Amino acid sequence: MKWMQRARVGSTLTLALMVLFLTGCPKRPEVVETVPRAIAPQGEVGMPAPPPAPKGATSGEKSPTEVAAQSPEAKPTPEVGAVPEAKIAEAEARPEIAAEVKALGLALKDIYFDFDQATIREDSKKLLSENIEWLRKNPTVKVTIEGHSDERGSSEYNLALGDRRSRATRDYLIAAGVEANRISSISFGKERPFVLGHDDSAWQWNRRAHFAVSAK
Template structure:
């Protein structure tokens, strides 16, 4: 009887430890944090080259005339952002208007190079939003290239939801963060 009791105790303890090891060994999702940017450029970019400008325009409602908000850091960007609908990467009519103004600036500054940053609101996973941000930046790049801007002048990078412009947990904040932000590269 003593041998049978020992075997049961050893089996129970072994099962308990196996369960603990199995449950603690499950992989957890990696948090991409601030390092979660995806870049389509093959050249390495310095941290300063991809920091978003502090200037941004108010995202107009679809079909409404575009309006520009004053710069928050005392310096206004010469380029306008393209804003997107929720979970979309297609260029809206008001975004085309902003990109057309950016085209004029790029044509009058033929040596300027830009970085297009793709941004998303806080909804969705970090991985999904990095992909969506990249698609948004690529849509803006494709629009500019189709209009005659040399693709070599444009780099794209996605920050997903990692660098929101507006903090908040409602549509009034989210509409600011769904954008392709154009920055003059140095």
């Protein structure tokens, strides 16, 4: 009888200890993995982060402003304050007048001289007749007759020779009826060769009187 009581008491104690053990042990906390939030980069402490790059641009691409600044073909337009080149040229030299004078000069023919001579040759008289006729049809045009020589001789001698050639040509035109106040003369000697070279194939073209339209 006592043995059974002891066994019952022992069972009760064992059950009580088990209950205490189960209820007394703390639960293992659940581990929750979290990812730290990304922090926007900052240039300096206390300074705001730079604005994000525009959509569609990559690290290797350049902005339209950079491309426009580096492109040699890019030219300013009137909408952004550019001054057209024609306006600049017009303000400086009136290009329409310059082009007209150049075209007029092409209508007048040069004449050529023999070596060390300032006499008008027979073949040059026909060209001068055409120049005289053109000047009569264009009475407002003024010309300058330039005297030239080849490279042989000193600069001083060739300046004098060029002067004789330009004066002889001017006198011929005046004798044919062209007003003297429309014609002036100058000498360049050998300083402005028409053809470069060191033989008669070049020299014959440099012994000349050249007609340059100076005004209209």
